[in-house]
Amino acid sequence: xxxxxxxxxxxxxxxxxxxxxxxxxxxxxxxxxxxxxxxxxxxxxxxxxxxxxxxxxxxxxxxxxxxxxxxxxxxxxxxxxxxxxxxxxxxxxxxxxxxxxxxxxxxxxxxxxxxxxxxxxxxxxxxxxxxxxxxxxxxxxxxxxxxxxxxxxxxxxxxxxxxxxxxxxxxxxxxxxxxxxxxxxxxxxxxxxxxxxxxxxxxxxxxxxxxxxxxxxxxxxxxxxxxxxxxxxxxxxxxxxxxxxxxxxxxx
Amino acid sequence: xxxxxxxxxxxxxxxxxxxxxxxxxxxxxxxxxxxxxxxxxxxxxxxxxxxxxxxxxxxxxxxxxxxxxxxxxxxxxxxxxxxxxxxxxxxxxxxxxxxxxxxxxxxxxxxxxxxxxxxxxxxxxxxxxxxxxxxxxxxxxxxxxxxxxxxxxxxxxxxxxxxxxxxxxxxxxxxxxxxxxxxxxxxxxxxxxxxxxxxxxxxxxxxxxxxxxxxxxxxxxxxxxxxxxxxxxxxxxxxxxxxxxxxx
Numbered sequence: 001x002x003x004x005x006x007x008x009x010x011x012x013x014x015x016x017x018x019x020x021x022x023x024x025x026x027x028x029x030x031x032x033x034x035x036x037x038x039x040x041x042x043x044x045x046x047x048x049x050x051x052x053x054x055x056x057x058x059x060x061x062x063x064x065x066x067x068x069x070x071x072x073x074x075x076x077x078x079x080x081x082x083x084x085x086x087x088x089x090x091x092x093x094x095x096x097x098x099x100x101x102x103x104x105x106x107x108x109x110x111x112x113x114x115x116x117x118x119x120x121x122x123x124x125x126x127x128x129x130x131x132x133x134x135x136x137x138x139x140x141x142x143x144x145x146x147x148x149x150x151x152x153x154x155x156x157x158x159x160x161x162x163x164x165x166x167x168x169x170x171x172x173x174x175x176x177x178x179x180x181x182x183x184x185x186x187x188x189x190x191x192x193x194x195x196x197x198x199x200x201x202x203x204x205x206x207x208x209x210x211x212x213x214x215x216x217x218x219x220x221x222x223x224x225x226x227x228x229x230x231x232x233x234x235x236x237x238x239x240x241x242x243x244x245x246x247x248x249x250x251x252x
Numbered sequence: 253x254x255x256x257x258x259x260x261x262x263x264x265x266x267x268x269x270x271x272x273x274x275x276x277x278x279x280x281x282x283x284x285x286x287x288x289x290x291x292x293x294x295x296x297x298x299x300x301x302x303x304x305x306x307x308x309x310x311x312x313x314x315x316x317x318x319x320x321x322x323x324x325x326x327x328x329x330x331x332x333x334x335x336x337x338x339x340x341x342x343x344x345x346x347x348x349x350x351x352x353x354x355x356x357x358x359x360x361x362x363x364x365x366x367x368x369x370x371x372x373x374x375x376x377x378x379x380x381x382x383x384x385x386x387x388x389x390x391x392x393x394x395x396x397x398x399x400x401x402x403x404x405x406x407x408x409x410x411x412x413x414x415x416x417x418x419x420x421x422x423x424x425x426x427x428x429x430x431x432x433x434x435x436x437x438x439x440x441x442x443x444x445x446x447x448x449x450x451x452x453x454x455x456x457x458x459x460x461x462x463x464x465x466x467x468x469x470x471x472x473x474x475x476x477x478x479x480x481x482x483x484x485x486x487x488x489x490x491x492x493x494x495x496x497x498x499x500x
Contacts (some may be wrong), residue, residue: 150332156323156403157304157330158350168349172340249340249381 003051036218043222050223054208059227061203066193066231069125070182073133078178082170085144095141102138106131107192114200123194132185132190139181143174176247183239190232205231253282253405253437254303257314260462261298271462272298275310278456278468282294282404285431285438285474287452289492296441299407303439304330304407306450327352329398333410336394337382343369344378347396354401368396388419395430406431408440412447424450427488428475445492449485450474457495466495 022040029039039045047055049168068151084091084098111126117123147170155165197206205228261273272295281476288296301307302314305321305328311473314321318344321328329350337346345352347369348361369375374388382390391411398406409427424447431438431451442448448455453474457466471488478483 054439118272125498150334150336153301153306154330154332155353156306157328158353158397159324159326160353164353168341168353169338172338175340247340248385252381252383 017113038219038222042219043226046219047223047226050220055205055223055227058208058224059204059231062193062197062205062228063231065121065197065204066128066189066235067130069128070189070191070198070235072125073129073136076129077133077136077180078140081140081178082144082166082174084137085141085174086147086166086170091141094202098134098138098141101124102134106134107195110196110199119200124193124201127196128189128192130159132189135185135188136178136181140174140178142172143177147173176243176250179239179243179247183236186232186235186239190228190235194228253284253317254278254280254286254439255315256302259299259302259309259314260294261302261307262310263298266437273302273309274402274462274464276458276463276465278454278465279447280437280439280454282437283435284453285440285446286454286456287450287454288291288441288458289443289448289496290458290463290498291460291464292443294458294461296443299458299463300330300407300409300439300441303405304328306330326401327404329401329403329406331391331398331406331408331411333413333453335358336397337390341381341384342378343374343380343382343385343393346382346393347374347400350401359406365396365400368399372396386419387415388423391415392425392426395427399430399434405437405439408438410441410443413443420444420447427451432475445489445496445498446480448492449488450480455488455492457492489492 025040029037084094107127113123113127117126151173152165152168155169160168193204194206194209197204198210201207205224209221209224209228212218212224256276256278259273259276260271262269262271264270271326276299278286288299288423298307302309303316303321305325308405316325317327337348341349344365348365351361351364366375366378369378372395374389374392374396377385377393383467384392385393394411408427415423427438427440428451430436438451440447440451442451449471451474453471453484454469457469458464459466469488469491472499473479473482473484476482
């Protein structure tokens, strides 16, 4: 199948899926008959009506926070994870620490993080990054551990340095797993984003949703929810595109 | 070319010392070939890894051209059974990897690799990934990568064991041609008796672990026309079967 026809096929599938979801939503809205759950039509019109005036600003701020967080955690966690996975000495010291911290719900440190870093964007980005980085770190480490020793021998016998082994073997062989972990962490990242945006800020979709709720503006609230969903979807698609480009060999 | 004296190798696995090789001595002249055969787990691959410089003997010494083997030595190329090619690299990228690592520029890499791929019948597959190739084609890519570095010594660890019988015989002929045409010294680890006799001008027969030398058989007719059909070929095969304790 060509690249173009694959995109068309995927778009058709997505459209059908969306229609099904909207249909279910519509049925539920009619069934419940409560103003807290507007019909899809009302929510979508509201979304477009206030997009330029309100939603866009919040969308932009939220997107900025979550994208920076993802980039930071990816850039920090992947190299570190791969290194821990390959270097036994480092692994022996760091892995027990990870083992203890990993199951801890990092979100409970939110008050402390706000206390130390103030109320701007930084503590929010810090919080999301910390949570996401751990998930990516553990995946990258385990993926790097799983690289067969034979592959390393092959490289060594070609005269490769440590750095060349990382570049040619460890990184590309772990990338599919790392991207999967990134995909999974996307959901977490947006959930955490929502949570941190409900505190001490007047910007971001999380704030907008909670604010609309407190004002009983349910159509607006749903416009915010749609905004958050679109943010998640766009990020998901971006990871998919990266996956298709960098891990072409996996899809043969 | 290769001189091994009283090699022993012991390694540690989960706190247990395992003796892999015991008192192995052999020598191999430049331009000849050595087939190493023995039961599985007898340390054949360990012996090859010592020659490749990926491991050091516990006792004894091994010299290649008067020097201790060094993994980074460009004169030695190693081909492993399954993991030699990287699935994320195309045929061309895999074949030029050695040159790439050794810092050849893009233009030089092309000039060296493309003719080799053409000669090995892989020209139309340069942009394919290994998973799109047959097992035999994959082994040829692995061989192309080694030849690109113009090695003097080619070490192969059961290179054909995952192939079907027909492809296998074709590739044995192919390896024979590569060996003869490139002035190589060849060491080949195998568990196939026919393969050892077809490719080794010397055949080192190893015992069960810890691997010891049971016998070293001279096989002077290797590479001669129609050797596979000749009575000498079958005599040596029978001798090997006897030495390896295979009951006919």
